[in-house]
Amino acid sequence: MSDITAVSPSDLDIDTDIDSGFDITNLPESFKRFLKDNDIDPRIYTVTKLPRFVRWNSHLDQSLLPTLDQLREQLKTQDVWKVQGLDGFFGFNLVKNGPRLFDIPAYKDHSLFGIDLSSAVAVEALCIEQDDHVLDVCCAPGAKLCMIANIIGQKGTGTVTGVDLAPHRLATCQSLLKKYRVGERARLFAADGTQFAIPAPSRLGSVVLGDVKLDEARPAKRRKTQKKAGNINPFWAPRMLRFDDMCPSRLYDKVLVDAECTHDGSISHIIKYEKWGWDTFEKNFMDKERLATISELQRNLMKQGWKMLKDDGLMVYSTCSLTIKQNEDNVAWFLAHYPDATLENVPCVEKLDIKLASIRRTDLKEATPEIQDAIQKSCVRFDPLTSRTSGFFLARFRKSSSTK
């Protein structure tokens, strides 16, 4: 199967202007059919000039971070605003022939991360605290991973574990973590997220975490335990997280499953094929096997993410697709099969000053009226036409400890 994921998503494409004047009649017939079959409005690809978003790098001293006025001055426009409901988050519209984001001092000195608002909401939905151990399944190229590492900070004992199938994309995660200097609590694994069973770290440098009792005197036994836990060496880990005695019962406090998907909500991703050639697009995107198996892959990623999550922990499932199959259907399926899962509202969404897209009705036979209702109430959809962000879907699940 061809590697559609070799392309970076819109989060990192901060220099791609979406003012394409894109003519949708140019889309290949097979993709137009896909959009029609999945009830996606092709006009999303004609949206011009979506706002960009940046977030403060909170690892830096507050005095080094740009204020709203400084950002306006550096971007040479007054069209910069603080995003309500998200700390240290700014939106802006670039001016024609003005500086680009990567030209400005605040971006060059890494005091700002570029990330779309919709992606940032997926991370915010996890309500990460400084002692949390977070598992980020499908983490590359790493915009959300960096934000998670940044929120965990340097004061508590929290960590983030990123997993991705593609080593070349993990290499991008590694360089981003290093570039922003947020990698001291992050480790990366090149692994299949549907099988990933490495427990949360049991030590941070010399600090033993939680109630783990490490059997330091008996390395042979330790090796056995590690084998049982399906031990693999990290693709990359900082010194503090390199040597782990592995306590298999240590689960994660928060899990993000930002699943592999068809990326149809990412406008810049689709429009790029105008330059790259629609033949490549048809080969990558419209691959029949890929389209037929993508929901199953997503469900398997959710299943394993759930297995690695503590009782009372939070899991966020998200995609940059706008299809019902990859979103509402998967959420309905999950709720029907996991009685210990409850959908929850995403707290920051109420405070956001943007209009959200409508949640769709799933036709999945397992979707009871209660499930339909919960999905309507709690899931979140962004689309370029309604919310003026990239197309994105997310759902937040809480794992209850009462039902096993």
Ligand SMILES: C[S@@+](CC[C@H](N)C(=O)[O-])C[C@H]1O[C@@H](n2cnc3c(N)ncnc32)[C@H](O)[C@@H]1O
């Ligand atoms: C939508 S992208 C994730 C974007 C990322 N979370 C971010 O914020 O930059 C999906 C990723 O899933 C990875 N992937 C695909 N199948 C996977 C699997 N079975 N296990 C783990 N990762 C997988 C791809 O390599 C790709 O990097």
